[in-house]
Amino acid sequence: MDIVVFDNVTKAYRSGEVTVDALRDVTLRIPEKSFTALVGPSGSGKTTALNLIGCLDQPTRGTLTVAGQAMAGMSRRQGAAFRGAHLGFVFQDFSLLPVLSVYENVEYPLRMIRRMSKKACRPEVTRLLASVGMEDQADKYPAQLSGGQKQRTAVARALVGQPALVLADEPTANLDGQTAQKVIALMKRMRDEFGTTFVFSTHDPRIMEQAEVLFHLEDGRLVDTQAAPGEVDR
Numbered sequence: 001m002d003i004v005v006f007d008n009v010t011k012a013y014r015s016g017e018v019t020v021d022a023l024r025d026v027t028l029r030i031p032e033k034s035f036t037a038l039v040g041p042s043g044s045g046k047t048t049a050l051n052l053i054g055c056l057d058q059p060t061r062g063t064l065t066v067a068g069q070a071m072a073g074m075s076r077r078q079g080a081a082f083r084g085a086h087l088g089f090v091f092q093d094f095s096l097l098p099v100l101s102v103y104e105n106v107e108y109p110l111r112m113i114r115r116m117s118k119k120a121c122r123p124e125v126t127r128l129l130a131s132v133g134m135e136d137q138a139d140k141y142p143a144q145l146s147g148g149q150k151q152r153t154a155v156a157r158a159l160v161g162q163p164a165l166v167l168a169d170e171p172t173a174n175l176d177g178q179t180a181q182k183v184i185a186l187m188k189r190m191r192d193e194f195g196t197t198f199v200f201s202t203h204d205p206r207i208m209e210q211a212e213v214l215f216h217l218e219d220g221r222l223v224d225t226q227a228a229p230g231e232v233d234r
């Protein structure tokens with residue numbers, strides 16, 4: 001099954017008199033449980049595509065379906081509820097809350113979005129911290145962590161509540177090459193462990209190699225699709 005379906009999607013941004021087509025007539029399908037990359041030069045439309053999938057923005061034309069739900073016409077409130085139920089996010093700047101410990105950062109979405117008690121959160125938070133190898137650092141604060149540790153914490157946070165899909169916009173852009181490889185390997189292992197679909201953007205060729213499905217964007221157009229054997233029908 002496909003968890004994301006773009007059908008002739010165009011996204012146009014207007015600034016003053018000028019209209020920029022950030023995505024032009026894009027049709028693509030992202031298989032469920034795949035490890036998928038959006039690649040392309042700066043300005044090619046990767047962030048725009050992730051923002052549409054994340055229901056942070058809506059297509060100008062065409063149809064987009066995510067986890068079986070049509071993205072058109074959702075209100076802000078419906079979008080927020082959809083994200084809380086189905087999606088996790090990893091950001092290039094980690095976006096951890098500095099006043100919360102590692103444990104509290106991972107717990108935060110369960111407390112704030114799912115309104116769970118501290119006690120009810122504990123088993124899942126503890127399990128996720130162990131999965132990303134951060135159980136020994138649970139009481140530290142983001143300022144006390146390396147970049148790789150911050151991103152491992154952010155990956156754990158993205159996975160709480162067991163979302164079907166994690167979106168990661170340039171998750172390795174602020175990491176050195178070796179740490180970047182480790183974070184991507186971790187995300188792939190999390191996909192294997194939890195069956196979560198991961199969609200990430202990158203322009204780093206070494207990171208692209210780790211993807212099973214690759215969509216190349218250029219100037220808002222899908223110019224190439226590559227998939228490991230069996231992936232597209234997965």
Ligand SMILES: Nc1ncnc2c1ncn2[C@@H]1O[C@H](COP(=O)(O)OP(=O)(O)OP(=O)(O)O)[C@@H](O)[C@H]1O
Nearest residue numbers: 013014015020022041042043044045046047048049
């Ligand atoms: N909110 C916006 N308003 C106007 N133009 C925008 C907006 N967001 C993106 N664009 C334009 O849309 C195009 C695609 O941008 P996008 O951020 O999706 O590219 P990208 O591939 O993610 O680039 P990068 O690798 O530099 O992050 C660019 O020309 C950009 O200037």
